[in-house]
Amino acid sequence: MYEIVYKRVLNPYVTLMDIAAPLVARKAEPGQFIILRTDSEGERIPLTVAGYDRDAGTVRIIFQTVGATTKKLAEMNEGDSLSDFAGPLGVPTHTDGLKKVCIVGGGVGCAIALPIAEKLKRLGCSVTSIIGFRLKDLVILEDEFRAASDELIVMTDDGSYGREGNVCLPLGEMFASGRSFDKVITIGPLVMMKFVTEATRPTGIPCDVSMNPIMIDGTGMCGGCRLTLNIDGKRVTRFACVDGPDFNGYEVDFDEAISRGNMYRDFERHAYESACNLFKKGAENNG
């Protein structure tokens, strides 16, 4: 069992937890992910590592409530335990030799981008961060990003906080003004990563994206996380769990990934709604 030793609600949809998992904490690196189950009947869900404390033996996860499992997880509290927590899986984000990097995060993806920014900063790299959210109430980790970045731009879609517009706006302006980076690293919704990749493509700056497809075992067995890359004109199948989750954005077939990502949309919505109903009923009974 893996105890939840710390919990913080970041916004109504996003929760942070530190989980006691010493073996995972010993090795975890930014960009890697873990697989967890809340209980012995639960599904396996992948979550990207949002931080770790090797001395305390804890791993930080930050997740958005989207389906039945994340809903169940968000209802758990400090002192509760998860039945399973395995990792670290996947290849860590490549940070070697980078001197000047632009990190573009969107929504809960910022939680995964943060440890990468922190690691780069620690390695002496100059970090420009652009983080985007739908509206003010959803902004997370701003202080932490400020500490990890040489320059921080906060965007909201509706302009209720920071600057109005999406993350591609300031990125495009930077490119237009002739600014260059060794690499752009982007993490967020697939559509956002697709547009960041397209905005970066004309500059020729390498652009890494962090893919978070549907997974089951996460260890290179089921193939559910496959995605298609276009490499030198050839379509090649890769597996996010063992080959990724980071990929060269210029090669990723985003449209296919977006389509595959909503394979179980109806099921998720249904499971989420019935979970909500259960909680509502429980609340009514208790009240």
Added chain:
Amino acid sequence: MANMSPKKNPMPTLDPIERGKVFSEVALGYTEEQALDEAARCLGCKTMPCVGGCPVKIHIPEFIEKIRELDFEGAYKIISESSSLPAVCGRVCPQETQCESKCVRGIKGEPVGIGRLERFVADWHNSHSTEAPITAPKNGRKVAVVGSGPSGLTCAGDLARLGYSVTVFEALHTAGGVLVYGIPEFRLPKSIVAKEVESLKAMGVEILTNVIIGKTLTIDELFEMGYEAVFIGSGAGLPNFMGIPGESLKGVYSANEFLTRANLMKAYREGSDTPIMKGGKVAVVGGGNVAMDAARTALRLGAEKVYIVYRRSMEELPARREEVEHAEEEGIEFKLLCNPTEILGYNNTDDSRDPRNGFVTGMKCIRMELGEPDERGRRRPVEVKGSEHEIDVDTVIISIGTSPNPLIKDTTEGLEVNRWGGIIISEDALTSRKGVYAGGDAVTGAATVISAMGAGKVAAESIHKYLAN
């Protein structure tokens, strides 16, 4: 006096139509009467040809003799000297190509139902015996086993019996490997696997789940932790795809994914948190045991029609005969000498937000005929020109094998693999690294449960020899 009936006692099974809707075990097992009658068919040949056909060399005539003496526990003891998983083997071994293929009774008539007798004995033991397994006193030496599938469990069991302190590291949340994620409930009930795992634990084997060797810990770290030898039985890895257009459409699964969702993640249960495509028309591409399992699972999940699409003929179809027969009885249609060329998907060009977009609608296939034998002697299928046609399906399950998992080779310096990524071993299961042994699908690519068990056994012997010196 031997029972000279040319026919095996038939295996009692659930009704084919009824069972197509449920996940209960199909083969019900012999009654005591049937077992005694079948045991009486064994001639007790002095030369024991059947034993030669068994990858783990079970003393077959001896255990059958014990059945005849009504000493079922004695029969179990004889089997368990050679096999750590008798109840599993009795269910999933392809006996028709192993022990039973060598049986003298098979020359004129059907061979003795050795597999069915093995299952009878194991099930009898599991429901009657409370005896603790016999193990040698602990010798204080530690061995690590990577993976808790058939090869790992066998290796762990054999070493524990010899007195070693064995720790099994399992990547998933449940022990059993392919026995729990791959082979479905109706063929191998999970409670049977759990029981076999429990009896290993009773022998002192420690099983640590959620540890991925190659990620959480490396092989080198296992040695640093005091393990003196390591057995790698990490199993088959990533599923192969055909490389035809449409394989990333929604509704296309690898057999591994489909079966893992259904078995390990229990999507077959009402109200499960795990989504899976149910109902509609399903095509399973491939002809192995895994393909049969996927097809029969799809049927039980509520598919209205299930096809097996295989590019060779029934004769070359590699699945266990009994599974093919069961599948046919249940109404699964075999499209033989048929090869997919493209998977077709819905695409509303007027509305990119149409929720049906990207889902499978059909599969383009071409008929095949058998040409010249290839290097392995199997006749190579060749396309019949102009025979392209479409099958109307909603789900496609690709079951054409796997490639070894790269996690261990990528993190273990000096561990040699062949060009397919399979770990290279010597005859005694030793890898290119001192003290590191391997076996099962991680070495051979996808094969059978019993051959993996055989490999685990060989490795256990070699590890014992290595550590004794």
